[in-house]
Amino acid sequence: MSAPSQPPRILVLATGGTIAGQAGDAMRADYRPGQVGIEAYLEQASGLGVAAQFTGRQIANIGSEDIDASIWSRLHAEIELAMRDDELDAVVVTHGTDTAEETAFLLDLTLPSTKPVVLVGAMRPTDAVGYDGMRNFANAVRVAGDPDAAGRGVLVVMGDRVHSARDVRKAETRATEAFRGFPRESVAIVTPSRLDWFGAPWRVDDGARLKFLPLPEVPILAIYAGMSAAAASHQLTHNPPGIVVSGLGEGNMPDPVRQVLVQHARRGCLVVRASRTDQGLVDREPEDDENGFVAARALGVPKARMLTALLVANGITDPAEAQRFFDER
Known part of the structure; x- marks a missing residue:
């Protein structure tokens, strides 16, 4: 385990999802995803002591079932720019959980592994009893800010677990421990204050495996x-x-x-x-x-x-x- 000597400089790209959703009632089961903008979200995170120098950009404000090529294209372009920006250490993407595995894998295949890129989501909206999003976000910042996160490809942080984009999948519809990995169950355990990796980076100095291009329809x-x-x-x-x-x-x-x-x-x-x-x-x-x-x-x-x-x-x-x-x- 290692920690940076100063707060990491993190670009947060927001796409909506449950992590930014609201129900209007702490007891309601239904809610609207993508209701909290990134500036308000980062202000709340900073107020709770999540330590980082944040730059926030709103890419979309949707439920991730509506993710499409235009959003993927903008996400990819923003992260590519961040990879070349010496003023940024890492990227965190807030994302709905329904298609997080697809977005993470797409980015993993088409981006170099020179800086950490972490996707994070939530299973409960921001105003629900037991909201899990802010803890997941704090964990994602902890992962993204760790120098040892580089060289591991795109990562997904949910429920105190860190998953590789190639392994991760959503396996539950409602439970907060909704994500699993195969063949690796997870590659680290994380809390807002501690991060323990289970092995060394496996993509050190690795470039993009494939070019990011318009995707054909594959049924x-x-x-x-x-x-x-x-x-x-x-x-x-x-x-x-x-x-x-x-x-x-x-x-x-x-x-x-x-x-x-x-x-x-x-x-x-x-x-x-x-x-x-x-x-x-x-x-x-x-x-x-x-x-x-x-x-x-x-x-x-x-x-x-x-x-x-x-x-x-x-x-x-x-x-x-x-x-x-x-x-x-």
């Missing part, structure tokens, strides 16, 4: 028992450039559906087998070479879709070359 084909070839074909009539299969077990599917996907692979579509289960590896099977399929390995369906879209955007559609990106840790 998720949800597999179910008894699914017919006609049902699969109906969802894929627009001949997408990539398809992610939310498969049974270890990325399995009925044989008639498999044959439909083989035809898409043969026309140059990047077909990725992932699993609808909560976690686990999807390894390559003997037929993948012949079928032209890619195995998602440890990536769940949402992140497999994000990586597939980025690969296609970067012109990487050869299954063997694409497989190397899914095999990374």
Whole structure:
């Protein structure tokens, strides 16, 4: 564990979400995300003793189910500028929890690892009993301000846990301990006053793995028992450039559906087998070479879709070359 000698200089990019939401009643279950602006939020954080020199910018004020390409583009551009700004030490992004794993992974794949970038959210709005957002935010500042956070890629801080963007997923709809990691459960434990890493940085001096480019539409084909070839074909009539299969077990599917996907692979579509289960590896099977399929390995369906879209955007559609990106840790 290490600590900076002076308050870290942190750029906070706000996108809304529950962490900035309000219900108008401490006991209500429903609420509106993105109601508290970043200036008011940082004033409250500073008043509670969260130690940092903050610069705040409001990128959006939405529920993260409405995140889109324009918001991702602005986020990426702002963080790229911060990476080159000697007056900034780190970036914290406040974000809704529904799509935090997708945003984190997109940024992780397309940014260098030279400065810490930390996403943080909340499961309860600001005026709810037991609001968890300010503690999560204080924890995120603690992580972002630690020199040892550099070289670890984009991180997600929730519920006193620090997760790698590649591992993290939302696993609960309401509980404050809503995030899990696979294959690494978490890479550190954090409180506002202490941070303990579980290992050394793994992306030291690492550049962006892929270019940030406009993403093509890559559908998720949800597999179910008894699914017919006609049902699969109906969802894929627009001949997408990539398809992610939310498969049974270890990325399995009925044989008639498999044959439909083989035809898409043969026309140059990047077909990725992932699993609808909560976690686990999807390894390559003997037929993948012949079928032209890619195995998602440890990536769940949402992140497999994000990586597939980025690969296609970067012109990487050869299954063997694409497989190397899914095999990374």
